Amino acid sequence: MPEDKLLCDLGDLFKVFGDTTRIRILYSLLETELCVCAIAELLCMTQSAISHQLRVLKNAKLVGNRREGKTIVYFLADDHVRSIIAQGYEHLTEEK
Amino acid sequence: MPEDKLLCDLGDLFKVFGDTTRIRILYSLLETELCVCAIAELLCMTQSAISHQLRVLKNAKLVGNRREGKTIVYFLADDHVRSIIAQGYEHLTEEK
DNA sequence: CTTTCATATGAATGTATATTCATATGATAT
DNA sequence: ATATCATATGAATATACATTCATATGAAAG
Numbered sequence: 001m002p003e004d005k006l007l008c009d010l011g012d013l014f015k016v017f018g019d020t021t022r023i024r025i026l027y028s029l030l031e032t033e034l035c036v037c038a039i040a041e042l043l044c045m046t047q048s049a050i051s052h053q054l055r056v057l058k059n060a061k062l063v064g065n066r067r068e069g070k071t072i073v074y075f076l077a078d079d080h081v082r083s084i085i086a087q088g089y090e091h092l093t094e095e096k
Numbered sequence: 097m098p099e100d101k102l103l104c105d106l107g108d109l110f111k112v113f114g115d116t117t118r119i120r121i122l123y124s125l126l127e128t129e130l131c132v133c134a135i136a137e138l139l140c141m142t143q144s145a146i147s148h149q150l151r152v153l154k155n156a157k158l159v160g161n162r163r164e165g166k167t168i169v170y171f172l173a174d175d176h177v178r179s180i181i182a183q184g185y186e187h188l189t190e191e192k
Numbered sequence: 193c194t195t196t197c198a199t200a201t202g203a204a205t206g207t208a209t210a211t212t213c214a215t216a217t218g219a220t221a222t
Numbered sequence: 223a224t225a226t227c228a229t230a231t232g233a234a235t236a237t238a239c240a241t242t243c244a245t246a247t248g249a250a251a252g
Contacts, residue, residue, distance in 0.1 A: 006188070007123055008116050013184050015114030020107040021210075027103055033102075049211055051230055051246060061187075070179050070220060070228060071164070080187035087183060091176035117240075132199060145241055147200055166198060166250065 014058040017084065021045065022053050025082060029063065035071035113180065114155040115187065117141065118149050123175060131167035 016022060024043050028034060029035045034042070045071050054074055057063040061068070065074045112118060120139050124130060130138070136146045150170055153159040158177050163171045172178070 011116040011119040017113030018102050018114035050119050084183045087180045088148040
């Protein structure tokens with residue numbers, strides 16, 4: 001099946017969303033872009049843990065980054081991230 | 097934070113999508129409803145493995161089921177499943 | 193009621209992965 | 223150039239979880 005690769009990639013993509021820390025990072029970035037240390041403070045986690053997860057998010061192309069003076073600023077890569085989170089939110093809240 | 101619970105639930109929801117077997121099951125059910133043994137055959141996996149994963153999908157309210165004679169037929173619970181898969185698909189294919 | 197067939201379940205195992213700790217990298221500013 | 227600050231990385235550990243195997247459940251048909 002040629003579709004098998006796609007389905008595997010889809011699973012891998014959602015796996016990235018499927019972690020509380022990464023979801024919290026993405027959620028933080030919904031409003032504004034943030035540097036690594038700001039995210040770490042906001043989520044009360046170590047810089048290392050955040051950095052590791054940011055790499056996962058970057059590999060999945062869910063976030064991008066750029067240097068800003070001394071710090072490195074992360075931001076959401078595109079609107080699919082927002083859409084996917086929004087759909088998930090709806091599924092959770094629209095339970096009858 | 098009251099949002100923390102929600103973000104945790106969101107992560108848990110996406111975790112369900114974040115497995116190749118479960119994505120393949122959901123994908124199979126996009127077109128038509130299927131009984132457990134049909135899914136197992138289709139995906140070339142054991143009945144037990146499929147049954148375990150169907151339980152996860154059911155708990156997340158992504159699928160529903162009903163008895164149909166001797167077999168138990170599973171189907172997608174609602175359109176959020178389709179939307180979420182569609183958004184993920186777009187993210188994967190719209191890479192520049 | 194009993195047998196049979198489809199499905200569900202439980203325990204066990206192997207594998208994936210999130211976090212920590214220590215340290216490396218690398219740009220900036222002095 | 224060097225010191226410093228922010229970030230990245232690697233190895234190690236602990237935990238989560240997918241599959242397997244054996245077996246239980248439970249409806250349906252005879």
